[in-house]
Amino acid sequence: MTRYAGSCPIGLNILFFACCSIVFFSTINALADKCSQGSHFVRAHPRSAYERADGVFVSATHVTEHCRENPPGYSFWKKHVKNLFPSDWPRKDEKSRKWSTEEIERLLDALSSLPDELLRSKIRGIFRMKRSRDFPNPASTTPGTIVLYDDAFSDKRNLARVLAHELLHEYFRGMTKNDAESYRMTTNWYRFGDADGKVRWITRGRDSFVENDGMTSPDEDFANNVEYFLFERNKLKTTTPNAEGWISRRFGPGFRLRGAK
Amino acid sequence: MKLVYYDVFLVLCMVACATTTINSKSVQFSDARRIIPGKTTGSELKTLFGSPDSVQSLEKGMSVWEYLRKDVPSTRRFYVFLRNDSKKVESVTWNVFEQDPESDLTNAKIALENPVLTGSRQEWTNGDAAPHETHYKNAEKNITIVLHEPSNRVTEIMWR
Numbered sequence: 001m002t003r004y005a006g007s008c009p010i011g012l013n014i015l016f017f018a019c020c021s022i023v024f025f026s027t028i029n030a031l032a033d034k035c036s037q038g039s040h041f042v043r044a045h046p047r048s049a050y051e052r053a054d055g056v057f058v059s060a061t062h063v064t065e066h067c068r069e070n071p072p073g074y075s076f077w078k079k080h081v082k083n084l085f086p087s088d089w090p091r092k093d094e095k096s097r098k099w100s101t102e103e104i105e106r107l108l109d110a111l112s113s114l115p116d117e118l119l120r121s122k123i124r125g126i127f128r129m130k131r132s133r134d135f136p137n138p139a140s141t142t143p144g145t146i147v148l149y150d151d152a153f154s155d156k157r158n159l160a161r162v163l164a165h166e167l168l169h170e171y172f173r174g175m176t177k178n179d180a181e182s183y184r185m186t187t188n189w190y191r192f193g194d195a196d197g198k199v200r201w202i203t204r205g206r207d208s209f210v211e212n213d214g215m216t217s218p219d220e221d222f223a224n225n226v227e228y229f230l231f232e233r234n235k236l237k238t239t240t241p242n243a244e245g246w247i248s249r250r251f252g253p254g255f256r257l258r259g260a261k
Numbered sequence: 262m263k264l265v266y267y268d269v270f271l272v273l274c275m276v277a278c279a280t281t282t283i284n285s286k287s288v289q290f291s292d293a294r295r296i297i298p299g300k301t302t303g304s305e306l307k308t309l310f311g312s313p314d315s316v317q318s319l320e321k322g323m324s325v326w327e328y329l330r331k332d333v334p335s336t337r338r339f340y341v342f343l344r345n346d347s348k349k350v351e352s353v354t355w356n357v358f359e360q361d362p363e364s365d366l367t368n369a370k371i372a373l374e375n376p377v378l379t380g381s382r383q384e385w386t387n388g389d390a391a392p393h394e395t396h397y398k399n400a401e402k403n404i405t406i407v408l409h410e411p412s413n414r415v416t417e418i419m420w421r
Contacts, residue, residue, distance in 0.1 A: 134388025134389075139389070140391070141391065142391035143391070177416055181358075182334075185335055190340060190342075197405070202319060
């Protein structure tokens with residue numbers, strides 16, 4: 001006669017799981033308590049290969065639980081990591097996803113590499129969603145909200161670069177009219193009221209854009225150009241020298257990735 | 262003879278000063294509204310506002326004349342699109358700044374003599390960033406007001 005675990009009295013089963021849970025969580029809490037001030041507890045998790053902010057590839061591994069020194073900005077950004085679907089998100093057909101330990105660690109790491117100028121934005125939350133309606137788009141933003149899709153964590157993406165780009169959209173939205181106009185003038189953007197009543201942008205030639213989608217608006221052009229300033233400055237210098245000059249003047253000589261020379 | 266030189270010098274000074282006065286005077290929105298697309302010509306623009314600070318050639322037989330703000334470097338007060346063939350104005354874009362009364366939507370409507378406007382949210386141009394503008398239009402009068410949503414301020418007024 002086979003005796004199944006399920007044939008035990010229900011009360012005993014509940015007691016068994018409760019005991020196991022208490023032992024499990026108290027062990028974790030004990031470890032977490034051991035982490036000194038200025039560091040945080042990281043649960044054991046599998047980690048996929050990825051590209052670090054500085055372009056170095058990190059191989060896949062199984063990370064054991066440990067205490068980790070808080071990266072710069074940790075206490076600020078940790079509370080902005082949100083699991084729910086953002087209430088004002090316009091794309092209701094997209095689906096939210098719970099952050100994994102690995103993703104949170106990578107996110108906080110990536111944010112810590114960005115220059116302070118980008119972090120002084122009015123971001124209310126960084127949300128995690130499954131697949132973009134515009135796949136393979138890795139991320140998207142509305143005022144105050146950043147959404148990272150599955151593709152942002154692909155090994156083909158540099159997460160710090162993706163985040164920098166989205167934070168730059170927020171930065172551009174918060175710029176004064178004078179500053180935004182100064183950028184548009186330097187980079188040849190003109191607003192034009194069309195004969196059919198549409199408002200469109202007229203701009204410089206295709207060859208002077210680091211990415212084609214920069215031609216859609218000054219906002220996108222700005223996010224692309226500052227992203228390239230931080231991650232591929234030589235390409236920006238060659239393709240759009242006037243933008244490179246403007247960014248250099250606005251942000252000053254110290255504007256670079258943390259740790260970069 | 263010295264007197265003649267002196268007179269010539271004075272006349273040259275007056276011409277220079279007159280040009281400077283036109284260029285540097287603070288152009289108001291009501292001044293710019295004197296530009297009538299389809300009628301105003303390039304030479305009339307020069308009479309009204311002086312020579313443009315910059316002229317750029319565009320595609321489709323158009324050029325754009327830029328008039329800069331004198332108080333803020335690298336910032337345009339307004340710019341005018343002209344047809345190269347007819348030399349007439351096609352469209353005008355007036356930049357509204359924080360300190361301008363027209364940066365408030367109600368004031369902007371009053372400055373345009375309260376036209377009936379229809380508002381429409383800007384469409385997504387790519388999946389990467391949400392639009393953050395509303396465009397208010399009057400098709401009959403060919404007027405468009407651009408409202409920047411995060412600041413709730415008017416940023417441009419266009420007419421054609």
